[in-house]
Amino acid sequence: MSDESGLSRRSFLSRLGAVGVATVAPAVAQPVSAAPVALLDAPAPEAIENAVxxxxxxxxxxxxLKIDPRTSLLDCLRETASLTGTKKGCDHGQCGACTVHVNGRRVNSCLSLALMHEGDEITTIEGLGTPENMHPMQASFVEHDGYQCGYCTSGQIMSAVALLKEPCGPADADVKELMSGNICRCGAYPNIVAAIQAVRHTA
Incomplete structure (x- = not known):
């Protein structure tokens, strides 16, 4: 089909495409003359307002440290102290991924303000052991495959280490009850319990 001017639809679309390519091609073909912006030229991060x-x-x-007074212990550890082994999961105290020890007791660091812990002894997964010298619980998690994706693992291990000092019955069900605040979305619970029980039986 063609209109009164004799220009067919196909011819019109072909010409339109050619015009579009001709318009864009020079811009694409031009060499990039500007030097890449160096990361060192990036502006320094702004000072935290009302930091304490x-x-x-x-x-x-x-x-x-200097922090916003509203900073949670979790965000302070991860963002300010660069201790990223403690994970942010739900940020509502429901999954246990952010578990750390404060004065030897396990706490959900997402529910606690950093300012509340001045003078306290805080232990994160980085302070529990190293790859060369693992804590027995870390070694047991490795031996029993107590993890899959690994995201919840640091919180699981921190809770498990705290459990060793808490009143807990001998059965697997007792361990599951005391570990119920730590969620594993991969479902590695049987191996987690086996890892904890192995340490308990050798302690």
């Missing part, structure tokens, strides 16, 4: 000083003892080291 806080001194936290984490894994045996004193950290003098």
């Amino acid at each position: 000083p806080v001194s936290l003892k984490v894994n045996g080291k004193v950290l003098d």
Whole structure:
């Protein structure tokens, strides 16, 4: 079909495409003359408004920090102290991925303000052991495949280590009850319980 001017639809679309290519091609063909922006030229991060000083003892080291007074212990550890082994899962105290020890007791660090812990002894997964010298619970998790994706593992291990010092019956069901605050979305629960029981039986 063609209109009164004698231009068919196919001819019109072909010409339109050619015009589009001709318009874009010069811009694409031009060499990039501007030098890439160096990361060092990026503006420095802005100072935190209303920041307050806080001194936290984490894994045996004193950290003098300046933080927003509303900062959770979890965000302070991850974002300010760069201790990213503690994971942010739900950020509502429901999954246990952010579990750390405060004065030897397990806490959900997402539910606690960092300012509340000045002078406390805080232990994260980084302070529990190293790849060369693992804590017995870490070694047991490896031996029993107590993880799959690994995202919840640091919180699971921190809770499991705390459990060793808590009143807990001998049965697997007792361990499951005390570990119920830690969720594994992969479903590695049987192996997690086996890892914990192995440590309990050798302690």
